[in-house]
Amino acid sequence: MSFLSRLFGKKQEPLPAPASTEGPAEFTFKQRVEGFWEWFEGVAPRFYQTIEDKQSTTLTDETSSAVDRFLPRLAWNYGPGENRRGHSLTLSGEGIKPEQILAEEWRKRAPKLEGWTFYAERQASPDPGDFTIRIGEIEFKPIEFWVTPVIDEEEERVDLSVWHPLADGENKGAFQTVLFLFLDEIFGEYGTGRWIGSIDIGKDKLAQSLPITELKEFVEETVRSRAWKMHVPFDLWSGYRIPEDKIDLNRPRLDTISGSSLCFGPLAGFLDNPAAAEDPFCPLGANWIYLSFNSSFFGDRNPVDVRGDIEERIDAQLAAAQAGKHIGGAIGIQRSYIDFLVFDGQRSIDIIRESARAAGMPDETRIEYLAADKRQRGRRLF
Known part of the structure; x- marks a missing residue:
């Protein structure tokens, strides 16, 4: 839903899907972003001139429909470009961290278009007192x-x-x-x-x-x-552990003794009640998955170093294909875990499988989904 439709409650008709996005049963985040940029590249010159002519309000319906079709839940607005030159388009998560993370991934994939700047956050106004x-x-x-x-x-x-x-x-x-x-x-x-x-x-x-x-x-x-330091949502990690009195070796991941997460909120919900866990990335075509493997795999080696090396190797392959990113992991009493946000459905899973095997992960490694309604997809990785 667009910023304007959120603010004023205006309903928009969905934009018919272009032929290139028809077909796959799963409309993945990667496909959504590619579809959005294909659409925007086609309209960018006309939109630029419309804003130059101070007719930007005429773009509301067309922009809302495209955002609602490709990237629902993100808010949008047009504004001045970098250094007040040209124009900008902002797609924002409006303070909701999962959506902020995906908005930044959208921005990173932006094409270079003359006169345009793209932001993944609402920008501060140079004169915030001069409007109503x-x-x-x-x-x-x-x-x-x-x-x-x-x-x-x-x-x-x-x-x-x-x-x-x-x-x-x-x-x-x-x-x-x-x-x-x-x-x-x-x-x-x-x-x-x-x-x-x-x-x-x-x-x-x-x-x-x-x-x-x-x-x-x-x-x-x-x-x-x-001397406080600025932190951005997509780079801010949280450490966590399960308190001793809450450890349960019979429930998923409740054996964790040390973990970190880029987006702890959804994981906290999972740890509290796996049967009702929701994945906030799913509405935009992404999925939170994790690899689960026996902690005995580490042997006498340093678990943090071994897991870190595996995470980096898989993350590099996902990044090269714009198919996902590493978002956390944990070491547990019985099992250990590596979390990924995948952007391209089964194609992302295939990349993880190949990279994990090359990194020497054990044959019994399992791949699991955070979302309760996808839990049945959990299976052996190899």
């Missing part, structure tokens, strides 16, 4: 939002207490939507996710508040004085 957002009959202006920032030294973020005349009552939902849109305008999507912590709504701290338009200066000074 209308939802229904209500207009919101940035100057109406008052915030009290509180520095969280441990989490390296700034918590906010926010007040607006419509913060309570029947317009609370609209207020919350606009608040996050304004924050993205001020910091950009990644900046909001990195620097803004918890948000409380109310006027308890109104006496210490400042206009939201002055928040960026406060945060920038806070970040600079404390």
Whole structure:
């Protein structure tokens, strides 16, 4: 669904699939991205001129239909290009990490088109105080939002207490939507996710508040004085382990003693209840799979080094074919695991199989799906 249709609830008719995307039962992420760029290359000159003529609103239906067809769940918008030159197209995960990861993969595959810049995050506005957002009959202006920032030294973020005349009552939902849109305008999507912590709504701290338009200066000074570092979602990993009192050798992956993940949220749901686990990458044609093998395979060797070498070798082959990426792994008491996000269905699995065999993985290695409704596909890799 496009950014505009999310914001205003506008329904769009789906774009008929081009002949090149008809046929395969599985519309993989790789096929979706290739189909999108084939479509956009064809319309790019016309779209560029339309925006130059200040008629960009006439592109709404056509763009929404294409995004909904190829890359649903990603939001879109047009804007200025890099260094304010030319124009840009942004496809954004809107702060949802699985979708942010896939949006970045979409951006990495962008063709070079004259005058165009492509982003995988909503960009900060050079003048975030100079616009209004209308939802229904209500207009919101940035100057109406008052915030009290509180520095969280441990989490390296700034918590906010926010007040607006419509913060309570029947317009609370609209207020919350606009608040996050304004924050993205001020910091950009990644900046909001990195620097803004918890948000409380109310006027308890109104006496210490400042206009939201002055928040960026406060945060920038806070970040600079404390030397906090910027992190982007597709490079931010989490470590984890199963507490001793929760270890269960009879449940999938609950023997883990040390693991890391690029996207821990879905894995946490799997560890909590495998029978109900969902894969948030599936709606965009990607799949979270993992290799499971006996930890005795390591023998006297360093498990971290051995697993790391295998991960790198498989990841390199997937990257060469734009067919997937390594997103985590774990060492367990009985079994150990390597996680991959696959972009091209069975073709990705074939690459993993060939690479894993070349890396010397044991014959009993199994390939499993994170999603409960695909669990029956789990099987021996070789």
